[in-house]
Amino acid sequence: MSEEAPAALSGVDVPAVRTALIEWYEADHRDYPWRQTENPYEILVSEVMSQQTQLDRVVDAWEDFLSRWPTVEDLAAADRADVVGFWTGHSLGYNNRAKYLHEAAEQVVSDYDGEFPEDPDELSELMGVGPYTANAVASFAFNNGDAVVDTNVKRVLYRAFDVDDDDSAFERAARELMPAGESRVWNNAIMELGGVACEKTPSCDAAGCPWREFCHAYETGDFTAPDVPTQPDFEGSRRQFRGRVVRVLGEHDELSLDELGPRIRVDYAPDGEYGREWLRGLLDDLADDGIVQVREQGGTTLATLEQ
Structure with a gap:
């Protein structure tokens, strides 16, 4: 913990907050198959597929994809049209993600001898891999990431600790909360919290939210949160x-x-x-x-x- 905590976390018992969330996550969480691997290729595929796609819909596609192209070398050697066709056939959304994933696999094979870089900055050099995806792969594959800040995490921080609706404030608070060297479990846990307990319509008690005793929103009953962009209707788009x-x-x-x-x-x-x-x-x-x-x-x- 830094000597000077962000104003939003003044008075927060950070060690207790960390312990409560990690224990809650480790006791019970959604058992997605990509949470059972530390293979960076498999995790990258799951992250790209999960962009604006419900996780439950991704499971079958992820398993089918890895059955067809089980290694990064297999994907790099594949015909790009086949990869794009797979993407379309599984209704995974924007087809350029398939193209970029294929190009990223080619980069890993040609530029890194088939070994994924472990640092978020290096991972960001891969085609189509933005800062969020790079950090997720670094976290979940190598336990070497920064604190993830996605829409769900922002909602959690805003409600629980009354963090200002400002990207830099969210990033400071997220960094302050994450235990050093534990990006894998922490980022999984805080995203799980936003996905099952602190959704747009929260289910604090039903989900057994571990932060109820610390949560500003739970105390005040005010569960407003930053605006969340909605994905346009797919039908007819x-x-x-x-x-x-x-x-x-x-x-x-x-x-x-x-x-x-x-x-x-x-x-x-x-x-x-x-x-x-x-x-x-x-x-x-x-x-x-x-x-x-x-x-x-x-x-x-x-x-x-x-x-």
């Missing part, structure tokens, strides 16, 4: 149609706009609102992400998956 494009192109070698259009939406009309111009915009986005290849031949626009 641009993201949904991008996924359909990838799935359909995965079933055909190459299609023209007017062959592809009716296969992804029933109201496709070449010159209509959802016609060639709209579809070309989707394809250009996917091409920018390196997922689709678009070419012109004899006045016809043709699309195929990037190989």
